[in-house]
Amino acid sequence: MILELPKRWGKNSEFEGGKSTVNCSTTPVAERFFTSSTSLTLKHAAWYPSEMLDPHIVLLTSDNVIRIYSLREPQTPTKVIVLSEAEEESLILSKGRAYTASLGETAVAFDFGPLSAVPKNIFGQKGKDEVLAYPLYILYENGETFLTYVSLLHSPGSVGKLLGPLPMHPAAEDNYGYDACAVLCLPCVPNILVIATESGMLYHCVVLEGEEEDDQTSEKSWDSRADLIPSLYVFECVELELALKLASGEDEPFDSDFSCPIRLHRDEEDKDSLQELATEQKCFVEHILCTKPLPCRQPAPTRGFWIVPDIPGPTMVCITSNYECVVRPLLSSEKDTAPPPEECLQLISRATQVFREQYILKQDLAKEEIQRRVKLLRDQKKKQLEDLSYCREERKSLREMAERLADKYEEAKEKQEDIMTRMKKVLHSFHSQLPVLSDSERDMKKELQLIPDQLRHLGNAIKQVTMKKDYQQRKMEKVLSPQKRTITLSAYQRKCIQSILKEE
Known part of the structure; x- marks a missing residue:
């Protein structure tokens, strides 16, 4: 169904x-x-x-x-x-x-x-x-x-x-x-x-x-x-x-x-825990x-059991043999019938055994591990304190050495500047007294030698420009003031004109 x-x-x-x-x-x-x-x-x-x-x-x-x-x-x-x-x-x-x-x-x-x-x-x-x-x-x-x-x-x-x-x-x-x-x-x-x-x-x-x-x-x-x-x-x-x-x-x-x-x-x-199977962690x-709780007790089978996911946390829903629905993790038993002393002794013995094997033993192991870790941390702390004091002494000595080196550096820098100034003066005087021209002087000489030729070419060019200017001015004057032309006729032309006038 x-x-x-x-x-x-x-x-x-x-x-x-x-x-x-x-x-x-x-x-x-x-x-x-x-x-x-x-x-x-x-x-x-x-x-x-x-x-x-x-x-x-x-x-x-x-x-x-x-x-x-x-x-x-x-x-x-x-x-x-x-x-x-x-x-x-x-x-x-x-x-x-x-x-x-x-x-x-x-x-x-x-x-x-x-x-x-x-x-x-x-x-x-x-x-x-x-x-x-x-x-x-x-x-x-x-x-x-x-x-x-x-x-x-x-x-x-x-x-x-x-x-x-x-x-x-x-x-x-x-x-x-x-x-x-x-x-x-x-x-x-x-x-x-x-x-x-x-x-x-x-x-x-x-x-x-x-x-x-x-x-x-x-x-x-x-x-x-x-x-x-x-x-x-x-x-x-x-x-x-x-x-x-x-x-x-x-x-x-x-x-x-x-x-x-x-x-x-x-x-x-919980699907991420499947990836942890490769590790050596055992199932719990x-x-x-x-x-x-005991073999001598009457069986009380559950009619239904389920774990419902909820926002506050998973909730257990259980239906017991008497059709009682339990939705809270309660530790309870029937109030009408009290367990006999033998069963109480068995439960106490079992609880003592569980506490001894699964709780106290693990706590002892945890205590030993904590003590071992504390001893190790103390040794590490002692060693770190020694290293810290050594580092402080080294820092003090390094500071003093740095101050001395700074003073030496300033003195060396001043001496270097003086030496550089003297070297510049020496080089300048040395170059000024050399009989051989330097490269810049040779270049300047070549430029000075080329200047007369360039001036001559420029003078010729100026003369040509002046002549062209005069010629253009004369041409312009002729255009602005033209002379009257005289008409001359040939003998044949005069003869033709006269004949035409006579006929009229």
Whole structure:
């Protein structure tokens, strides 16, 4: 069942502006399938990580099948991933449990990794191109991890071949436990898998490409898809204390077979700490809520638990077995029933042990480190004071030396100026008494020798200009005062004129 919460608005950003009762829409997923198959149970559910498609939910059921449903068609699966062989499905016990489940060969959890590029042949397609798909890590109860690739964007219905089991290094006799219950993939490069067991063990594994000398890869070297099978390298193991344990020798040992399923959640806000995995810092565990302080106490399982990010700080929301919602980190117990003295003694012993091992011991180590640092700082201070006094003496001597050098410099400067003045006088008198002309004097002589020739040429030019001036003046006078011309006729002209006059 998918529950869709209404929108928030208003001053305090409450549902539907702060109404006391709000209506929520629900979407049943695979309702007919689970109604008709009463023997099946839901093992794990998660959202498909793509943000470009419609919301899809991925369901893992007890029949070793992963089904992907779209909220547009919640009754028909978009993809079906079968994790077991067909003939094994018919081997069902009287209580509805398969033989594979009895041997721990059933999937119990899965998680998606970040989007990556894989070749097309992993989906059974031809070509050397690559497509984007999400790696799906599937955890079995016996501790084995399988891998497949899922892509809903390019070709709906295309699911990669199931690869695995992924080899784990270094090898362990118990294969790192036979009661695996949860897996989580941290989005970093390379991917980091966190595998949890019901006994309270967390294994941090780095997903790397398989080595060539690996037996599994060498046997399947003929298969091109065998190179895609990565390996898991366990670099850290964390043990969760599911119940309080007393120090050895304080009380009789109790049955340590207590186990419980574990749910893993990634911190969406803290992504920078993944970069610190390269350092040698170890993982630390903090108990937030304890519902079974002693093994002899009755179990008080939590119905729901979540950490809500808030502006003042993260807020813990817990629903206890009696359906009481706790939203504050309170240290409380039932007021009606007081614990017996034996349990009080066990709690006090355990608290004393924790303070002695995890607080007082660390404080002693911190005290020794502080004392060592104080001694080192005192020695450094003493050495620095000695250096400071030495520097002061050196500064005093340098000042005196600088004053002496300044006086010598002034005297040397005055002497140098006197010597320069005397040198100038000597050079001037020396040049004046030399029989040979200097370069400037020779240049001046050449210029003086050229002056008469230049004067002669200038005199000729002046005469020519004067003559031209006189000639121009005469021409101008003739133009301004012209003489009357006399007309003279020839004998023939006179004879013609006379004949014309006679005729008239």
